[in-house]
Amino acid sequence: MQSKMLGVGSYVPEYRLTNAELERLVETSDEWIVQRTGIHERRIAKGKRTADMALAAAQQALADAGVAPEEIDLILVSTVTPDSLTPTVACRVQAALGAKNAAALDFNAACSGFVYAVEMADSYIRSGKKKRVLVISAERLHSVIDYTDRTTCVLFGDGAGAAVFAPSGDGSGVLSTYSMADGTMGDALYIGALPVEDDPFGASRPTVTDTRYLTMAGNDVFRFTATAVPAAIDKALEQVGKTADEVDWFVLHQANQRIIKMVAKKYGLDERKIYINMDRFGNTSSASVPLCLAEMKQKGLLHEGQLILLAGFGGGLTYGSALIRL
Ligand code: COA
Numbered sequence: 001m002q003s004k005m006l007g008v009g010s011y012v013p014e015y016r017l018t019n020a021e022l023e024r025l026v027e028t029s030d031e032w033i034v035q036r037t038g039i040h041e042r043r044i045a046k047g048k049r050t051a052d053m054a055l056a057a058a059q060q061a062l063a064d065a066g067v068a069p070e071e072i073d074l075i076l077v078s079t080v081t082p083d084s085l086t087p088t089v090a091c092r093v094q095a096a097l098g099a100k101n102a103a104a105l106d107f108n109a110a111c112s113g114f115v116y117a118v119e120m121a122d123s124y125i126r127s128g129k130k131k132r133v134l135v136i137s138a139e140r141l142h143s144v145i146d147y148t149d150r151t152t153c154v155l156f157g158d159g160a161g162a163a164v165f166a167p168s169g170d171g172s173g174v175l176s177t178y179s180m181a182d183g184t185m186g187d188a189l190y191i192g193a194l195p196v197e198d199d200p201f202g203a204s205r206p207t208v209t210d211t212r213y214l215t216m217a218g219n220d221v222f223r224f225t226a227t228a229v230p231a232a233i234d235k236a237l238e239q240v241g242k243t244a245d246e247v248d249w250f251v252l253h254q255a256n257q258r259i260i261k262m263v264a265k266k267y268g269l270d271e272r273k274i275y276i277n278m279d280r281f282g283n284t285s286s287a288s289v290p291l292c293l294a295e296m297k298q299k300g301l302l303h304e305g306q307l308i309l310l311a312g313f314g315g316g317l318t319y320g321s322a323l324i325r326l
Helices: 019-025 030-037 050-065 089-097 110-127 183-188 218-238 257-267 285-298
Strands: 003-011 015-018 041-044 074-078 103-107 133-139 159-167 173-181 249-252 307-314 318-325
Touching (some): 003 110, 015 019, 019 030, 050 159, 074 089, 089 133, 103 110, 110 133, 110 159, 218 307, 218 318, 249 257
Parallel strands (some): 074 103, 074 133, 249 307
Antiparallel strands (some): 003 173
C-alpha cells in the first residue's frame, strides 16, 4: 500500500543574514544577489546544532500528524552537515524524542535529500517493513561556507524540515517517485570530508580544514538543472499518466529563482503555481522542499485532493521527484 504524508514541520534559526550584511563581508551588492538569484536573506543557526534544528522540525511534524514518538518505526535524516559521523543526527533525534521503537539513520543525497527520502519512506511502507516513517532534512550549511568567497556565501542558509509518512488506504498519498544521479559531474559541487592520506603515519598529515568549504562551478550546475529538473518532473508525471497542467503546486528545490522561471516557461505554467521562499531563506539544501511544504500548510495553501509535485537537484550530482495527491 502506498504511503501518505500525515504531517509536516519546520524550523528556521532566528538570525537573519541580509544582503546588506554580505555587502560588508565580500565585494557584492544587493542588486547582484537579487537579480542573479532572487535571495534577499537567509537564516544562520548561531549556537544550534543540526540535531537541534532536526528535533524542532520533527516535533512540529509529529504534532501536525497526530503521531506519538513511540509510533515511529524509522527515522531518516538527510543532511550534508551532520554534527558527528556517529552518533548520527537521526539517532540524536530518536533519543531526544523518545522514539524508542524506531530504527534511525542519516544519509546524504545533498539537495535532493528530501525527495530521495520520500521515495525511501514510501518504499519501506509499500513493502510492509515499516508503518510510520519520520523524514527529516536538516542543514547547518554555514559551517561549510567560506564567508570570503562571494560566489557561494550569498547563496546558502540553515534550516530544517520534516514530514511523517504512514500507509494511505484511500488512494491518496505518494503516487510516484523518481531518483537519479550523475556522478560524472560530482566535482561541480564539492564539500570535503575526511582527508586522503598517502601515508597515515607520515610527517605532514593534511588537516580537515584543507577541504572543509563548499566550492561550486555555478554555471555547470546551472546547465545541469536545465535538463535534470525537467527530467525529474517528467518522470514523476509519466509514471501515472499526469500532465504538468494537472498539478496544483510545484515545490522545487530553492536554489535560484531563474531555475523556477525556466521551469515555468518550459511547461507554460503560471509562476504562481511554483512556491518560492528562497527570497527569505536562500538555498538550504535538502531542507528547502520540506521548509516550503510546512510554510504552505501554515498559510492554508494545501488542501485535500490537490496534486503536488516535489523536485530536488544538486550535489552528487543528484536529482529526483515525487508526485503526491493530498
Ligand atoms: N556578487 C557580485 N558578483 C558576483 C558574485 C557576487 N556574489 N558572485 C559571482 N559574481 C561575479 C562573477 O565573479 C562573474 O564576474 P566576471 O564576469 O567578472 O567573471 C559574474 O558575477 C558572473 O558570474 P557567474 O558565475 O556567471 O554568475 P551566474 O549568473 O551564473 O550566477 C549562480 C551564479 C551560482 C547564482 C548560478 O550559476 C546558479 O544559481 N547556479 C546553480 C546553482 C544550483 O542550482 N545549485 C543547486 C544545488 S545547491
